[in-house]
Amino acid sequence: MNVMVEVSPALPHQGTTLASCLGPLMQAVGCPEWTMARLQGVLGHAFQFDMKEGGLHVNHDHLDWGPALDILPRIASFQVLDSDESDSGDKLLALKQAARDAVYASLKRGAPALVWSPMSLEMKEKHQFAVCWGLFVGYSEAEERFTVRHPFVEDTYTVRYDKFGFPNPNEPISMRVYDGPSTADERTTHLTALKNAVAVAHATRYAPDDKRNANRRATPHGFAAYELWRQAFESEDIPTNTTHHHLEMLMWRRVAAATYLRELVPLFSEAAEPLEAAAAHYDREMESLNPLHELCDAACKREAWTSESRAESRRAIGAALEVEQMAIASIEAALAILDG
Numbered sequence: 001m002n003v004m005v006e007v008s009p010a011l012p013h014q015g016t017t018l019a020s021c022l023g024p025l026m027q028a029v030g031c032p033e034w035t036m037a038r039l040q041g042v043l044g045h046a047f048q049f050d051m052k053e054g055g056l057h058v059n060h061d062h063l064d065w066g067p068a069l070d071i072l073p074r075i076a077s078f079q080v081l082d083s084d085e086s087d088s089g090d091k092l093l094a095l096k097q098a099a100r101d102a103v104y105a106s107l108k109r110g111a112p113a114l115v116w117s118p119m120s121l122e123m124k125e126k127h128q129f130a131v132c133w134g135l136f137v138g139y140s141e142a143e144e145r146f147t148v149r150h151p152f153v154e155d156t157y158t159v160r161y162d163k164f165g166f167p168n169p170n171e172p173i174s175m176r177v178y179d180g181p182s183t184a185d186e187r188t189t190h191l192t193a194l195k196n197a198v199a200v201a202h203a204t205r206y207a208p209d210d211k212r213n214a215n216r217r218a219t220p221h222g223f224a225a226y227e228l229w230r231q232a233f234e235s236e237d238i239p240t241n242t243t244h245h246h247l248e249m250l251m252w253r254r255v256a257a258a259t260y261l262r263e264l265v266p267l268f269s270e271a272a273e274p275l276e277a278a279a280a281h282y283d284r285e286m287e288s289l290n291p292l293h294e295l296c297d298a299a300c301k302r303e304a305w306t307s308e309s310r311a312e313s314r315r316a317i318g319a320a321l322e323v324e325q326m327a328i329a330s331i332e333a334a335l336a337i338l339d340g
Contacts, residue, residue, distance in 0.1 A: 002138065002139070002140050002141070002142075003107045003108050003138060003139055004137060004138035004147060005028060005110055005111070005112050005137050005138065006137075007024045007025065007027075007028050007112045007135060007137050007149070008024060008135070008137075008149045009021045009134070009135060010023045010024055010036055010151075011151065012252075013151035013152075014036065014040070014045075014252040014253075014256065015045070015061055015248070015249045015252050015253070016045050016061050016063070016064055017061065017064055017132040017133040017134070017150075017151045017152070018043065018061075018063075018064040018068055018114075018132075018133045019039040019040050019043060019045060020036070020133075020151045021112075021133045021134060021135045021151065022034070022072075022075070022114065023036045023039055024112075024135070025111065025112055025114065025135065025178060026039075026075070026076065028110060028111055028112060029076070029110070029111050029178055031076070031181070034075060035263065036256065037255075037256045037259035037260045037263060038260055038263055039075070040253070040256040040257075040260065041190075041256065041257065041260030041261075041263075041264075042071060042074065042075065042189060042190065042193045043063060043068040043071055043072075043075075044063050044067060044068060044071070044193070044197075044200065045061075045063055045068070045253055045256065046197070046253050046254075046256040046260050047196070047197035047200050047201070047253070047257055048060070048063060049221060049222065049225045049226070049249075049250055050062070050219050050220065050221045050225050051219075051220050051221070051224075051225035051226075051228040051229045051232075052220075052228075053228060053232070054237070054238065055229060055232035055233070055238045055239060055242060055243055056239065056242060057242050057245070058219070058246065060245075060246075060249040061132065064132055064133060065116075065132070067205075072176065073182060073184065074182055074184040074189045075182055076178060076179075076180070076181060076182050077178075077179040077181065077182060077183070078114075078176040078178060078179055079102055079179045080175075081098065081099040081102060081173065081174070081175040081176075081177065082173065082174045082175070083095050083096075083172040083173050084172070092172070095173065096162045096173060097161075099161075099173055100139070100144075100146075100161040100162075102175075102177045103115075103139065103146070103175065103177060104139050104141075106177045106178055107136070107138065107139055111177075111178040112135040112136055113135065113136040113176065113177045113178070114133055114134075114175060114176040114177075115133070115134055115135070115136050115146075115148075115173070115174070115175045115176075116133060116134075116165075116173070116174035117130065117131045117134075117164075117165060117174075118130055118134045118136065118146070118150065118159055118164050119131070119159065119165075120159050120160070120163055120164050121163075123157075128153065129152065130148070130152055130153050130157075131152070132151075133151075134148055134149065134150035134151070134153075135148065135150070136148060136175075137149050137156075139161075143158070143160075144160055144161050144162075145158040145159060145160050145161065146158060146159055146160075146161055146164075186267070187267065187268075190264055190267060190268070191335070191338060191339070194264075194331055194334065194335055194338075195335065197257075197328070197331055198328055198331055198332055200221060201222040201223055201324070201325075201328040202222060202223070202328075203221060203222050203223070203224055205221075205222075223321065223325065223328075226317055226320065226321040226324065227321070229246065229317055230314050230317040230318055230321070233305070233310040233311075233313045233314045233317070234310070234314070236305065236307075236310075238310070240299045240300045240303060240304070243296050243299070244296045244297075247289065247292055250320075251286060251289055251293075254282045254285050254289075255282075255286065257278075257279075257327070258279040258280075258282035258283050258286075259279075261275050261276075261279040261282070261331075262275070262276070268334065268338055270337055270338070271333075271334040271335075271337040271338050274331070274333040274334040274337070275330070275331075275334050277330040277333075278327045278328075278330035278331050281323050281326045281327035281330060282323075282327050284323045285320050285323040285324055285327065288316060288319040288320040288323055289316060289320050291316045292313055292316040292317065292320075295309045295312055295313050295316070296313075
């Protein structure tokens with residue numbers, strides 16, 4: 001028997017495969033309130049920004065395989081089907097069979113499943129990297145194959161239920177199968193998201209004894225990331241394409257932040273004024289970053305930065321940081337009202 005649900009990841013994926021896949025899943029199970037912006041706000045993407053010295057590459061989607069997964073139960077209840085490094089042979093096959101059965105049952109209820117790196121070794125060899133989160137949207141019993149839709153892959157494709165997973169040849173699995181609505185309190189969920197936004201800005205999001213997120217804690221983020229990025233433009237060696245990537249990620253996130261904060265106004269009407277102010281600041285931050293977009297495009301065409309364009313870029317990032325600080329101050333003012 002074949003089963004199929006007409007669900008696809010949201011595009012553009014906005015630098016997060018988790019929100020890109022989770023949003024349509026939540027729509028499919030009858031929760032339209034979980035927009036892309038709301039998901040990014042609660043999961044943390046909307047307020048995140050990391051940087052490395054010299055403006056080098058950053059995995060801006062790192063939340064998707066870290067802290068955001070801890071927050072998933074506040075969005076919905078999920079059956080977690082994960083293998084670990086010690087699982088192999090019959091044990092791993094049994095887990096994959098249990099996962100297949102759980103996903104099949106979910107698909108028959110109309111809900112796709114979240115799956116980590118749903119790609120075969122053959123895809124890897126062909127440099128077709130469906131890494132990070134995708135969706136299982138169908139299953140064929142006769143062929144024992146899942147139908148997959150992924151934010152990074154244009155076409156729908158299939159994989160055997162027991163022959164996918166990247167990059168380990170053992171093909172480990174990680175899946176989240178929808179199990180019902182969340183029991184978390186809505187106000188508490190969004191208050192926590194606002195507090196996390198402030199903590200990220202001030203680089204206090206990860207506790208000193210949090211070993212799992214030690215790398216995240218060590219990477220400059222929040223206000224410090226802006227400062228480090230601005231300093232990178234003092235060097236002639238700052239990369240062009242990587243800079244464009246940083247800018248795209250930041251702009252996607254701040255658009256989501258402004259939208260999310262405005263979505264919170266009906267829920268937190270007593271703090272409407274500072275929430276609206278914070279959203280307006282994020283709008284202004286986007287305006288501050290627009291010149292950097294043009295400067296970056298020109299640098300990519302030249303494959304180099306001029307001293308003048310680097311100076312203008314430092315000014316644009318400095319202006320964006322000032323507005324970012326005002327946005328966070330407004331969120332702190334909202335929290336003072338809501339926690340008062």
